[in-house]
Amino acid sequence: MKDPFTRNLGDGGRTLDQKILDIFRQDKGRIVSGEDLSGVLQVSRTAVWKHIKSLMEVGYRIEAIPSRGYRLLEAPDLLIPAEIRAGLNSDRIGRRLVCCRETGSTNEDAFRLAEEEAEEGTVVIAEAQRRGKGRLGRHWESPAGVNLYCSVILRPHILPAKAAQLTFLSVVAAARAIETITSLRPSIKWPNDLLLNGKKVAGLLNEMSAETEKVNFIVLGIGVNINMELAQFPKDLRHPATSLFLETGRPVCRLDFVRALLEALDTLYDTYLQNGYGPVREEWLERCNFLGEKVRITFQKNEINGVATGIDEEGALLVKLPDGGVERVLAGDVTIL
């Protein structure tokens, strides 16, 4: 079978393949005659057959019914542009989709593309990562075909000190997507984790390129455990981990999830550009599970104990210390005591 990723099927405008798939999808399960396809698409019937054949070669199951036409039976369960685009309702996020079967890290790919002037809203997605990145040089477990590993390029006109606001935005978007698809409400653990029943289901790693007064671009890196099974988690994770499948007891359609995530990012980023950080911060605080709790924050060899009271404009966690003072914490790992 040919690899659909080598063709990046469905990106760079509506290709003939994409148009054929759109016609099949207008009415699920319908039989479309070769003559109709060639009429609508303004190409010969031989060209139609050639494209149907190439779709079959990359994993689409299409039935050819003699003297009646073609019927789409099944699309491949792959995060490829043609499938993500079908039914995607976003404006800016996902304008360009770069999908691949395996990569080192989607964040690294997106960073490189952004340096090459890729437009805002470009999204990089991989079925597997060899060197998935967590914070502080940690590793993100990225087995093939079960989860989502995605990186989104943004170019907001903000000062570098405000870049953490976009981390909160991406965490809230991922929380919304999980809620839309599973009806489960994840809680946020500062700064970048999403938990279900106290276990980590998603992690975010945002990276930026900036000058003193200006952000060139930000890469939002989002990893969500979707259909990962218990046996696929390494034994030595820092915190208990889970997946949407393990929490709901049923497999989740990854394509539905990606669309929900890109749409949530699109809506929230729009709100952010129009109304600023306020609405994002409010929703983040609503979804956060440890405000008012006693916490311990560790960063490298340092440790702070106190009560978490909020986050400020720049994304710092505010911690009330036993002596009554308030510490602004910009990085670290939180443990609820």
Ligand code: BT5
């Ligand atoms: C994170 O770091 O949580 C950020 C993860 C970001 C991953 C995405 S995937 C797409 C994009 N491309 C990349 O290369 N990265 C981003 P941190 O808070 O440092 O958590 C990392 C720690 O979580 C590890 O040290 C493990 O203990 C644990 N861990 C690793 N893989 C995990 C997984 N799949 N699920 C839950 N926990 C995991």
